[in-house]
Amino acid sequence: MDTKPTTANSANEPVVTQHTLAKQRLASHPEAKPEVLEKLGGVKNDELQARVAENPNTPAETLDKLSMNDSAEVRIAVAENSSTPAPTLESLACDENPDVRYRLAENPDTPVPILETLAQDENPYVVARAKDTLNAVQCVADRANDLMLQEHFSEAEELYRKLVTGLEELLGSAHPEVGRALHKLAAVVAIQHREDEAQALEVRANAIKITEGEIS
Secondary structure, X not given: OOOOOOXXXXXXXXXXXXXXXXXXXXXXXXXXXXXXXXHHXXXXXXXXXXXXXXXXXXXXXHHHHHOOOOOHHHHHHHHHOOOOOHHHHHHHOOOOOHHHHHHHHOOOOOOHHHHHHXXXXXXXXXXXXXXXXXXXXXXXXXXXXXXXXXXXXXXXXXXXXHHHHHHHHHHOOOOHHHHHHHHHHHHHHHHOOOHHHHHHHHHHHHHHHHHHOOOO
C-alpha cells in the first residue's frame, strides 16, 4: 500500500503545497513582523488570510481589509483578534453572517457599546452571548464591591485593578466608566493607608471626568 501523503482528495480541490503551508505557519507565528503579515494578508488564500487575521501583530489596516473578506472564516478571525480596532469591530457587528456576530459577541475585547448593540441583535444566540460577555465585566465589579464591604481590601484592590484594565481595553482610557472604577480603586488603596497612591488615582479619575465634561 502506498502511504505517501496526498495534497488533495479530488481534482476539484485545491492543492496545498509545502510553500503554502510554510506561509500559513509564518502567518501564525507569534513573532511574525507586521510588514510580513501585511504582505501575506494580500495573498488570495482563505486559510492563509484567516491565519493572518488571527495574529495580534497584524496591522490595523490589514485587519480592516480582511474584515470585508468573502470568507466568513476570515471575518471571524478578525472579530476574535484582540488587536482589531473598534471601528472595524463596529462594522462586523452588522455582518450578514450570524456566526461572525456571535464570535464578536463572545470576544471580551469587544467594546461595551458594540456588545450592547449585539445584545439587541435579531439572532437570539448572538443576543445571549453578548449579554453573557457584558455580565462578565459587571461580575468583576460586583465581586470587588462585595470584597470591599467585607473588608477584604487587598483582594478587592486586585479586582478593581483588573476592572480598570479591562474597561480601559474595552472602552478607552478616557471613558467615564474607567473614571468610576478608578475612584473605587483609589478608595480601597486609601483604606490601606497608601494616601499618595490613592491621590494619584483620584487625579486620573478626575481628569477623565473633566475630559467628559462631568465636572462643572
